[in-house]
Amino acid sequence: MQPITRYPGLFKDGHGKRTKYFVQTAKRQSFFDERIVSHQQGLFREVDPERSKLFAAIAKGVSQLGLKEDSSILYLGASHGYTVSFLSDMVTKGQIFALDFAPRVMRDMVFIAEQKENIAPVYANASHPETYANIPLVDVVFMDVAQRNQVEIFKKNCDAFLKSGGFGLLALKARSMDMTKKPKDLFKQVRKELERNFIVVDYRELDPFEKDHAFYVVKKR
C-alpha cells in the first residue's frame, strides 16, 4: 500500500493492470458493498474505477485534479453517491455539495449525506444554477451529467460557482451529445471550446473503463 501523493488520501496497491485503488477512511463503514482493508496505516475503502469516472481518470494517470484536503467541491450529477462517498473521505477537511435532479438516486444520496458530515445534498437541475444560488464559491467543480448540452452546463456552473484559479473537472459522455459524430472528433471540438474559456490542464480518454467518455481538467483564469 503506497500513497499517491498527487491526490489527498489516495493509495494504491499492486502493479500494472492489477493495480487496486484505495481511499483512506476513518470508520469501518462501506456504502456500496466495497471491500474495506485494514492495514497498519489505517483503514482503506477500495474504489472500483469502472464505477467512477473520476477514479477512471486517476487510473489513466491524470496529472493533477486540484484536490486538496480542505477543498470545497460542487459535484454535479452525484447520482447514487458512489464517487461522492469516496471524495468525502479524500477531502476530510473540505466540503462537498452533491447535486442531482433525479428523485430515485437522490434518495440514496441523502442517506449517505446524513452519515458523512462534509456532504450536503442539493436537489436541483444543473442547467439552472440560479435555483441553487445559495451555494458559496468553491475550489473545484466536478461534472458528470450526460446531457446533450453538457459543455454549456459546465461553463455556466464554473462561471457561477468556481473561484478564479479553481479547477473544473468534466467527465464527458460523447454518446449523449451526438450519436452521429465520431467520439474522437467530438473530444477535439470540446477541447477547443473549453480552451476559449479555461486553461486546459489535462485530458484523458477513459477507455477501457468507460466507452466513449473523456475527462477534462481545466483551470479558471
Add this chain to the structure above:
Amino acid sequence: MDFQSLRSELLTKTKQQLHDAVTIDVSISQALSAYDDLQVQLNHLSKRLRDWTGYFVPELERRISTNAHFVQEISRGLAHEDSAMGGTPAQPTQQIIERFAKQINELYSFQEELLMYLEKTLQEFAPNLQVLLGTTITARVISAAGSLEHLSRLPSSTLQLLGAEKALFRHLRTGARSPKHGFIINHPLVSQASSKMRGKIARALADKMSICAKLDYFKGEFLAKKYLQDLEKRFG
C-alpha cells in the same frame, strides 16, 4: 453562513423536495413494470406447469393452448383422463401440482387486478389519453416520458416514436430507414392498417395524442372521444 448550518438546511430542503416529487406518475410506471414482470414470470411458471402435468394428462395439455385457461383448468383439479400415454400421479404429486396451479392462477388474477388499477387511475388522471390510446399504451407513454407533465411538453413527432429509440438511433447513425411508430404500434388503428397507411395513421394519432396529453395535464375538456371518431372516420 457556516457549512454545517447550510448542510442541515439543505438536507431538510432536499427531503421536502423528494417528498413532494412523489406523484401518481410514479405508481403508474411501477404498476406497469410490475405488470410486465408478472407477464414474464407467468409464462415461465405456466410452461413449467405444462411440462409437469403433461406427463399425466398429455391430451389435455395439448388441447388447451392458452396458458391462463390451462392453469385455471388444472387448478380445479388434475382430473385423471383415461389415457394410454399419461401416467397416474400419486396422491401427494397430484396435490402439489394442484397447489402449484392454484398459485399461478392467483397471480393471473392479480395481473388482471393490476390492469384494473391502472385503468381506474388513468381514467381519473389522464382521461383523454386513456380513451384515445387505451390503458396499457397510455401507461407506457407516461412511464417512458417519466411523467404526464413531461409528456405534455413533448412534440407529437417525439410521441409518435416513443418506444422506438433503438430504431431511431440506428436510423440517425447509419441512415437506415426511419421508424414510423413506437408504442402506438399496439393501437388497433395502427396495427390493423395496411403497411402503406401505417405511417400516416401513426402520424395523425400522434398529433391527437399530443393534444390529449396537454388537455389531461392542464385539466382541460374531454375531447378524446371526438378525436378517436374523427380518426376512425378518416382511416377506419
